[in-house]
Amino acid sequence: MQKYSIFNLVKNAFSGHQNWDLAWKDPTPKKEYDVVIIGGGGHGLATAYYLAKEHNITNVAIIEKGWIGGGNVGRNTTIIRSNYMHDDNGLFSEFGMDLWRKMSQDLNYNVMFSPRGIINLAHSDAQMNVYARRGNSMRLNGIDAELLNREQVKEIIPMADFSDNVRFPIFGGLMQPSAGTARHDAVAWGYARQADSMGVDIIQNCEVTGFDINNGKINGVRTSRGDIKVKKIGLCVAGSTNILAEKLNMTLPIETHLLQACVSEPVKPVLDRVVTFGAGHFYISQSDKGEMVMGGDLDGYNSYAQRGNLPTLQHVLTEGIAMMPFLSKLKMLRTWGGIMDMSMDGSPIIDKTHIDGLYLNCGWCYGGFKATPASGWTFAHTIAQDRVHKLNAGYSLNRFNTGHLLDEKGLGTKTWIS
Amino acid sequence: MLYIKCPHCGMRPQTEFSYGGDATVKRPELNKEISDHEWDDFVYNRKSLRGKHLELWQHISGCRQWIKVERDTATHEIFKTFKADEEVA
Numbered sequence: 001m002q003k004y005s006i007f008n009l010v011k012n013a014f015s016g017h018q019n020w021d022l023a024w025k026d027p028t029p030k031k032e033y034d035v036v037i038i039g040g041g042g043h044g045l046a047t048a049y050y051l052a053k054e055h056n057i058t059n060v061a062i063i064e065k066g067w068i069g070g071g072n073v074g075r076n077t078t079i080i081r082s083n084y085m086h087d088d089n090g091l092f093s094e095f096g097m098d099l100w101r102k103m104s105q106d107l108n109y110n111v112m113f114s115p116r117g118i119i120n121l122a123h124s125d126a127q128m129n130v131y132a133r134r135g136n137s138m139r140l141n142g143i144d145a146e147l148l149n150r151e152q153v154k155e156i157i158p159m160a161d162f163s164d165n166v167r168f169p170i171f172g173g174l175m176q177p178s179a180g181t182a183r184h185d186a187v188a189w190g191y192a193r194q195a196d197s198m199g200v201d202i203i204q205n206c207e208v209t210g211f212d213i214n215n216g217k218i219n220g221v222r223t224s225r226g227d228i229k230v231k232k233i234g235l236c237v238a239g240s241t242n243i244l245a246e247k248l249n250m251t252l253p254i255e256t257h258l259l260q261a262c263v264s265e266p267v268k269p270v271l272d273r274v275v276t277f278g279a280g281h282f283y284i285s286q287s288d289k290g291e292m293v294m295g296g297d298l299d300g301y302n303s304y305a306q307r308g309n310l311p312t313l314q315h316v317l318t319e320g321i322a323m324m325p326f327l328s329k330l331k332m333l334r335t336w337g338g339i340m341d342m343s344m345d346g347s348p349i350i351d352k353t354h355i356d357g358l359y360l361n362c363g364w365c366y367g368g369f370k371a372t373p374a375s376g377w378t379f380a381h382t383i384a385q386d387r388v389h390k391l392n393a394g395y396s397l398n399r400f401n402t403g404h405l406l407d408e409k410g411l412g413t414k415t416w417i418s
Numbered sequence: 419m420l421y422i423k424c425p426h427c428g429m430r431p432q433t434e435f436s437y438g439g440d441a442t443v444k445r446p447e448l449n450k451e452i453s454d455h456e457w458d459d460f461v462y463n464r465k466s467l468r469g470k471h472l473e474l475w476q477h478i479s480g481c482r483q484w485i486k487v488e489r490d491t492a493t494h495e496i497f498k499t500f501k502a503d504e505e506v507a
Contacts, residue, residue, distance in 0.1 A: 242466040253462035255439070256491075301437045304468045304492045309419055311433050344462045400462040401454055413461060414439065 001197035004108050023189060024196035029203050032229040033061045035383060036221055038208055038244065039236035040064025042073035042184075042369065043361055045191035046376020047234055047383070048200045049107075054377070055384035058199035061230075063223060065207045065240075069188030072238055072368055075338045077261050077295045079274050079283065080370040081118050081179035082143050085134045086408055088394030089347060090141040095391055096374030097143075097178060103373060109190030111182045112288070118179035118274040119153065121160075121323065123168040127278055131174035138176070146175045157275055160324050168279040168322060179274065181285055187372055210247055211358075218357030234359045234383050239304065239339030241362040248355065253344040253400045254363055258299040260308035260316070262335035264327070266290030275323070282319035284327075291333060294320055298340065298366075300417070308337035340365055344413045345399075347406035350379050350392040359383050360397060365415060420494060425501045426481045438474030440464055441486045441506075468492050472506060 002008060002021045012020055035051060037044045040062045051057045062068070080100055082093030103111050122128045128147070135145035149172045154162050160170060196202055203225065212220035212227070220229045237244055239256045266289050274285040282296040296316030299308050313335060321328045343349060343363030348371065350361050361379045364371060378392040388396070394406055411417065420432035446452040446460055471491045476484050486500040500506055 242464075243468055246465070251459065251463040251465055253458075253464070255464050255466045256468075301489075302440075302466055302471055302473065302491045303494065305494055309432065309494075311419060311431075401458050 001193070023193045024202050027201045027203065029061060029063075029206065029223065029225050029228055030201065033201075034059040034230070035232045035234065036060070036228060036230045037062045037234045037236055038221070039071075039238070039240075040068035040192075040202060040204065041071045041236065041238060042069070042188050042191070042372040043238075043364075043375045043379065044234070044236035045069075045188055045195060045202075046372050047236060047361070047379045048376075049191045049195040049198075050377045050380035051384060052195060052198035052200055054380060057384055060195075060199075061201040061203055061228065062195070063206050063208060063221070064202070064204045067204050068192050068202060069185055072338050072340075073184055073188045073372065075261070075336055076184055076369040077283065077285070077293050078181040078184045078287075078369060079118065079179070079285065080113070080182055081176055081274075082370075083118065083120070083134070083138060083145065083174065083176040083179065084408055085137040086406055087141060088406055089408055090138060090143055092374055092378070092391050092395070093370065094141060094143050095377075096371055099373035099377065100182065100370075103182075103187070103190070107190035107194050109186060109193060111186045111190055113180065113182045115178050115180035116273050116285075117175055117177040118276070119148065119156065119173045119175045120276045121153070121173045121278040122171045123279045124171060128171050131172075135174050144176055144178050146177065148173045148175055156273060157271065157324075159270060159326055160275070161322065166322070168277075173278070181274065181287075184369060187369075191376070208244060208247075213248075213355060216354070216356055218355060232357045232359070232383055234361060234379060236361045236379070238341045238362065238364060238368060241341050248358070250353070252360075252362070252397075253349075255302055255342050255344075256304055257301070257340050257342045258303035258305060258308055258337050259295070259340045259366060260299065260313055260335055260337045261293070261295035262313065262317075263287070263291040263293050263333050264330040265333050267292070267330065270326075277319050277323045279322075280319040282316055282323065284320060284324070292327065292330060296320075298342070299337075304339055306337050306339055308335070340368075342415050344415065345405040345407045346409050346411055346415045348375070348395050349397050350375065350382060350395045351388060351397040352382065352386070353397065363395075420496065422475060422487060422496060423499050424477045424480060424483070425485055425499050425504075426483050427477065430477070430480055434477060434479040435475045436478040438476055438484065440466075441472045441474045466491075470497070474502075
């Protein structure tokens with residue numbers, strides 16, 4: 001594989017950049033693989049990469065119905081953080097933060113990881129207490145957290161509404177300085193390029209139509225481009241999980257819901273952190289191009305439409321304007337919607353299943369992008385070793401049966417309620 | 419904007435309603451031995467169909483009645499609405 005470097009950039013400049021290698025090939029599916037990953041999103045591509053890199057399993061295919069990186073990894077708000085209170089979430093995410101910090105070097109691909117810090121705003125004394133508790137839990141798990149008072153927050157984000165007569169005054173906030181953002185498409189492309197170079201077949205425009213299961217064991221997968229013999233399948237399809245689960249006669253603790261995001265017209269640098277509103281659900285950051293990237297609540301009903309409705313957008317942006325009034329002056333550049341695999345406790349599932357050779361990776365709710373490296377790493381381990389790693393032991397499928405829920409937000413089973 | 423025809427009040431915008439999830443889920447019968455698996459299916463497991471989906475909504479800013487709505491989860495088209503106790507064929 002051609003290494004991306006300043007020298008290669010200069011060298012290729014002389015030939016007008018016409019002779020770069022393709023970043024990944026477009027192979028036809030083979031008859032048999034050791035492992036098939038269904039879903040060519042961030043998590044699927046990362047899983048294939050770590051299967052090859054950490055476990056030397058390279059006879060692997062990624063099967064993607066559309067094109068790689070065309071789903072949620074290409075349509076998220078790019079936020080990366082590990083500010084969780086529960087041990088299982090915190091340790092998993094912090095392991096991921098380490099992978100994020102090394103990712104550009106590791107993949108020889110600039111993912112533009114920008115650890116600019118995230119601030120969760122608090123709007124009451126009670127909320128400050130809750131954040132102090134969460135911050136302490138984070139620090140006990142080795143995650144950086146700082147509790148900021150009103151003046152400290154004002155120094156960092158003076159454009160927020162600090163006037164006296166507001167419905168939700170800013171009391172302070174909890175900051176994770178090492179959190180940040182990354183270039184989402186580059187993450188998918190970087191993983192794809194490296195996985196491909198180690199022998200993984202990335203097969204696009206290939207839909208899974210069925211599974212070949214014998215005596216409770218995976219024997220193969222049927223696709224629109226022919227049948228493939230395989231003993232191990234990793235399911236990594238986010239919002240489409242229930243569609244494939246139906247083909248497997250499985251009913252999962254997952255509902256597919258619609259989440260919208262939007263960006264404003266580009267403006268001069270104004271916000272150099274990720275900020276979330278504490279009296280509702282709204283988050284914002286500024287992209288390198290200057291656009292304000294914003295998101296918030298789900299639309300709140302089951303949907304596979306990848307297209308949202310305006311009432312939710314209006315609701316979300318009302319919160320945004322309450323927090324940062326200058327946003328009302330900005331024109332909206334574009335809005336879009338994606339489908340989320342909402343689990344019943346708000347935490348993901350990375351586990352084996354009752355079918356031998358079938359592995360499940362789903363339930364990421366709103367938080368799939370930041371988990372990409374850790375999810376791929378632990379899922380690859382689970383598939384290769386046929387057992388979960390201690391990092392994803394808490395993300396078991398049977399926790400809903402045993403009562404060991406990971407309800408980080410304490411929302412109960414209706415995680416889509418806003 | 420979705421427009422939902424409340425069987426009690428007529429056509430109203432979605433902002434008057436709150437969503438209640440899959441309407442086909444049935445609570446296990448009272449006074450019966452119930453396995454963990456049955457509870458699981460009732461509390462957590464959902465088919466989350468793509469296509470025609472029967473679901474509960476509450477007309478929270480209207481008559482406050484719970485209703486059933488038959489809606490396409492891929493296109494958002496609403497086919498039919500029912501009163502909560504109406505049988506759906």
